[in-house]
Amino acid sequence: MRKWNFCAGPAVISEEVLEEVRSELLEYNNSGTSIMEVSHRSRLYSSVASEAKQDLIDILNIPKNYDVLFLQGGATHQFSMVPYNFGNSSGEADYILSGSWSKKAISEASKIVKVNTIASSEAKNYSYAPDPKTWKISENSSYVHYCPNETIQGVAIHEAPNVNKPIISDASSVILSEPLDVSKFSLIYAGAQKNIGPAGLTIVIIDRDFMELGNQKIPNILKYSEHSIAESMLNTPPTFAWYMAGKVFKWIKRKGGLEFFKQQNYSKSSKLYEYIDSSDFYSNNIDIENRSIMNVTFFLENDELDSPFLLHAEENGLLNLKGHRSVGGMRASIYNAMPFEGVEELIKYMKYFESKYG
Ligand SMILES: Cc1ncc(COP(=O)(O)O)c(C=O)c1O
Numbered sequence: 001m002r003k004w005n006f007c008a009g010p011a012v013i014s015e016e017v018l019e020e021v022r023s024e025l026l027e028y029n030n031s032g033t034s035i036m037e038v039s040h041r042s043r044l045y046s047s048v049a050s051e052a053k054q055d056l057i058d059i060l061n062i063p064k065n066y067d068v069l070f071l072q073g074g075a076t077h078q079f080s081m082v083p084y085n086f087g088n089s090s091g092e093a094d095y096i097l098s099g100s101w102s103k104k105a106i107s108e109a110s111k112i113v114k115v116n117t118i119a120s121s122e123a124k125n126y127s128y129a130p131d132p133k134t135w136k137i138s139e140n141s142s143y144v145h146y147c148p149n150e151t152i153q154g155v156a157i158h159e160a161p162n163v164n165k166p167i168i169s170d171a172s173s174v175i176l177s178e179p180l181d182v183s184k185f186s187l188i189y190a191g192a193q194k195n196i197g198p199a200g201l202t203i204v205i206i207d208r209d210f211m212e213l214g215n216q217k218i219p220n221i222l223k224y225s226e227h228s229i230a231e232s233m234l235n236t237p238p239t240f241a242w243y244m245a246g247k248v249f250k251w252i253k254r255k256g257g258l259e260f261f262k263q264q265n266y267s268k269s270s271k272l273y274e275y276i277d278s279s280d281f282y283s284n285n286i287d288i289e290n291r292s293i294m295n296v297t298f299f300l301e302n303d304e305l306d307s308p309f310l311l312h313a314e315e316n317g318l319l320n321l322k323g324h325r326s327v328g329g330m331r332a333s334i335y336n337a338m339p340f341e342g343v344e345e346l347i348k349y350m351k352y353f354e355s356k357y358g
Helices: 015-024 043-060 074-086 100-109 208-212 224-229 239-255 257-278 303-315 340-357
Strands: 066-071 092-097 114-120 144-146 167-170 187-191 202-207 295-300 330-333
Touching: 015 239, 043 066, 043 239, 043 257, 066 208, 066 224, 074 100, 074 167, 074 187, 074 202, 092 100, 100 114, 100 144, 100 167, 202 208, 202 224, 208 224, 239 257, 257 295, 257 340, 295 303, 303 330, 303 340
Parallel strands: 092 114, 092 144, 144 167, 167 187
Antiparallel strands: 066 202, 187 202, 295 330
């Protein structure tokens, strides 16, 4: 029996999608093989790949002057690909430090370019995100990098920033949760394993003019422009993950697109935050305007109750609520594929636990 899965990633995938994939697993489209067993250059696979790309373009309304790449290496690989490609023009880049993932991005970029950390909430334990209006963009930086949704802390910057430099976003845990004005960004990247599909695939959305500014002296496998020319098939792509992402994109379309998910995601997260705020037993320490709609973190008043909370949660069919080991507490990741009902079940359980131990 399937249970409510609150994992931060790899995360829950819609049952509708999983059922469809199961029905095609042994034989795809009367081909006599599964989609996993065919060449990425075959006609059969090419149509799967290009349809997935087009569906993503439709869902996010991606302008024509952008390319969409289906790569490997996770978002972590982007931490170095970005500065390798774009750090060279000035040798400097601006980074916003708003949580554990942007810290990692900074650490990797620092090996390649001079990083200016132009805004940081580290001193306050990432309990808020620096407001884009306060970012002091350096004159010499080649780009500005930030993470709109810090998956570990559950801290978000909801508005796309307006800055007069190329802006690069690690949207791993927030992409496809609501509509996005892609034209504000020079590059958006995201690991797939939250709102897109299974792990192993990384999506990059890149402004073609910006892409052409990339360093030409790096190995091809690191170059966005080479991946673009090869239509993301410079080498064998993660074919099954790409196929599954295509199924998720179709599901998003069927459900009503990103407006539908925006509404659902805000209702789910508001309901959960409302309950946490109404209770003395649970708390969330993120500034209200920076609370994530995807990763809701919370603490029990008495951390000795953490283990029984998790144990009973599992017994009640609620999985993976443990917070990241670096911050402790709890985290409910409520991506697109988590229905409203799952959040209601979580709140019901939290109330029950509070009444028993509070
Ligand atoms: C915001 C963010 N950035 C980067 C990463 C790293 O992604 P990957 O494991 O795909 O390299 C994660 C993973 O959860 C993430 O949530």
